């Protein structure tokens with residue numbers, strides 16, 4: 001059996017700066033909610049954040065809050081609160097943890113940021129079903145609770161080719177949000193402002209992609225676990241200058257590591273691709289587990305989900321529609337498999353770990369034979385881990401450890 005060692009994992013120096021801009025983001029939202037100085041929109045993580053910012057909203061992302069509940073290991077205790085009002089334990093555990101925390105009147109923000117004791121109350125909630133239906137139900141609940149409008153974009157899912165008819169429909173749906181947003185915010189839509197915000201968002205996306213793609217180097221200067229932490233600005237601050245400045249800083253640090261052949265996991269021997277959601281409450285444990293076996297989990301579809309290369313300020317609605325529909329999670333298995341194959345190649349991957357997250361079938365891609373098909377086509381071995389993004393009752397740490405150790409041993413034998 002492959003043996004786990006205590007391993008040094010390199011810390012990213014730019015982390016302090018990221019924490020600062022994230023703190024600024026949460027305090028700005030908190031202040032605006034208190035003073036009613038700016039309108040606040042809640043938005044799904046791959047919803048039309050650029051339009052909301054361009055119309056003067058500050059934007060809160062409930063999934064980000066859900067992930068914080070997971071990472072702080074508060075989620076598991078919150079979920080039963082939502083179960084008790086009819087949201088079952090098998091639906092999205094971001095949803096159940098987030099609504100449960102609201103019902104209990106707690107938030108991880110109050111531990112992280114002095115003076116913040118609740119979420120910023122929304123003036124409007126805006127979703128896109130490109131990722132799943134759960135977001136619509138989740139926002140509908142808060143819409144009733146706060147008595148504010150809930151509006152959204154209905155995107156087809158399981159899409160093979162992102163054709164013109166689909167893009168045109170989504171673009172029109174984004175435009176159709178404007179009258180409600182004007183009414184709620186009291187601000188008139190300004191095309192020039194949308195173009196400005198979209199250009200910033202595109203720049204943020206390009207930099208984020210460069211950051212993630214540094215992991216194509218051997219040894220990799222970055223891990224997937226770093227990515228899950230440092231993706232914060234790409235999710236909640238895209239379309240703003242601080243996110244761009246931050247990724248320039250982070251990229252420079254990673255490029256310096258590459259120049260000096262510095263590995264994020266000392267003695268990197270096995271390069272692993274993570275497919276599916278992270279297990280937020282086990283980021284550190286999983287990072288240690290793999291590093292201790294000389295394995296670097298260095299790339300993932302998950303972190304890549306905030307790369308929007310189709311954004312084009314010269315064609316805002318159409319390009320936003322295309323970017324938000326091209327996403328991996330929206331696509332058919334053939335399109336997903338073609339994408340993963342490109343990633344395996346680019347990142348020079350030795351093995352794939354699929355996380356089958358109990359409460360997120362939408363982002364668990366190993367349930368319909370994908371792992372077996374890809375293994376047959378590429379020869380790259382894979383492992384399926386059963387677990388969950390937030391509900392720690394759905395996973396067995398012992399089982400995960402045993403399976404990962406056996407998997408690394410298999411990779412070792414394969415390398416000869």
Ligand code: SF4
Pocket residue numbers: 063092093094095131132133134135277359360361362363389
């Ligand atoms: S994609 Fe999965 S984790 Fe994300 S909101 Fe939907 S069900 Fe929840």
